[in-house]
Amino acid sequence: MRQTFQFAAKLIVVALLFGVLFSYAMFQGGFVSWFLFYAFLPFLLYMLGVLLYPIHDWKITRDLSKRIATGGETIDVEVTLTRRIPFPIYYCVIEEYLPDSLKKRDDHLEKYRQMDEPEILEEQRIIKRVIFPWFRKSIHYRYSLDHVPRGEHFLKAVRVKTGDFFGFVKKEHVYMLNNRLLVFPFQRPVKLKERVYSFEQGASPSFKLNEKNTNIVTGVREYMPGDRFAWVDWKTTARKNEMMTKEFEQEKSVDMLVILNAVYHPSMNPVSFEGAVEFSASLLNELHTKSSRMAFMTLGDGRGYFPFQQDYTHKQMIQGHLAKIRPIGRTPFAQQLERERAQIPAGIIAMVVSHQLDADIQQALVKLSKKSKRLVFFYVRPHKQMTFQDHQIIKQMKNQGILVNVLSEEQLIQREFEVNT
Secondary structure (H helix, E strand, O other): OHHHHHHHHHHHHHHHHHHHHHHHHHHHOHHHHHHHHHHHHHHHHHHHHHHHOOOOOOEEEEEEOOOEEEOOOOEEEEEEEEOOOOOOEOOEEEEEEOOHHHOEOOOHHHHHOOOOOHHHHEOOOOOEEEEOOEOOOEEEEEEEEOOOOOEEEEEEEEEEEEEOOOOOOEEEEEEEEEEEEEEEOOOOOEEEEOOOEEEOOEEEOOOOOOOOOOOOEEEEEEOOOOOOHHHEOHHHHHHHOOOEEEEEOOOOOOOEEEEEEOOOOOOOOHHHHHHHHHHHHHHHHHHHOOOOOEEEEEEEOEEEEEEOOOOHHHHHHHHHHHHHOOOOOOOOHHHHHHHHHOOOOOOOEEEEEEOOOOHHHHHHHHHHHHHOOEEEEEEEOOHHHOOHHHHHHHHHHHHOOOEEEEEOHHHHOOOOEEEEO
């Protein structure tokens, strides 16, 4: 109904202009008045043509240079419009409707230099191009999305606007065009410094995260990425004509559980949460190369659980989950962690990554540490936002046997994480 009314109003404007010019020529007479009428007649006919020309039946496509990327990368986008009737179009304005998830930027390490000012990462991306196609049937335009942030982004619509020379007649149409862009968190190497304990003969590590006894061979299996080259069983490889590697008995199997706090808190820093996600992704990638068994859990709006498996597909599932995760959920993290504690097996190495710390979380971690072989807590927080209460809680947690790593600007801007485990 609205479109019909607008079409009728524009048609009345064109008819009124034609009537005014024709009446002026008829009643005034003479060369000048008729010259003005015939001079403006092509423009009036063009207005009528633009008014009647359909722009809603164009074929439009959007192609992304990458559908899966890593935070901070640049995505090149090409939009192609194809029309059937080569009507002369003077100008064409093409505008993208970008989701709110793309209205911020990821500068890799640089975004952590001013963690206490998260608003500087916001970016009002406006993608609008003016093209003069005239008789061309195919219209192309390209643009780039630089420093794309982590997340799952949906590009849903493109608006096309055109009109006549003087702006009396304007037409626009919104094309629904869905494209999905998945951006994984940026990863860095993680250097795990083993904790040292004192024994009678001196100081030595009690056990290592990647400890695996390679003296007892129990069988062979297919070679997988991450296996050592020295483990290859050449005789079996030659016999089966495919890479085979030895399997060893694990005399010391260390089970690990990595837990990420994904609960929203009113006073939370969004950059801290991004740092927690990036560190979790980097830590999981590092632990994936180890021989120990592990699992990954996120607590936020629901529970996400991923048991460890040595295959690429499972790793991509975890990375995809970390790409989409957002800090939401009404149930406090301490309450969720307390609820999960009963289901966590005893004697594991627990690693908790959080952007928040309070007395309730401290109590939940202390209870978990009593059930665990070791508990490592990673606290992501800007240095300027560290309160006296934070320092007090961290000191108490260390006295209670919990290993605490504080990740602030100084650690997050490094090209390699270095943490104590």
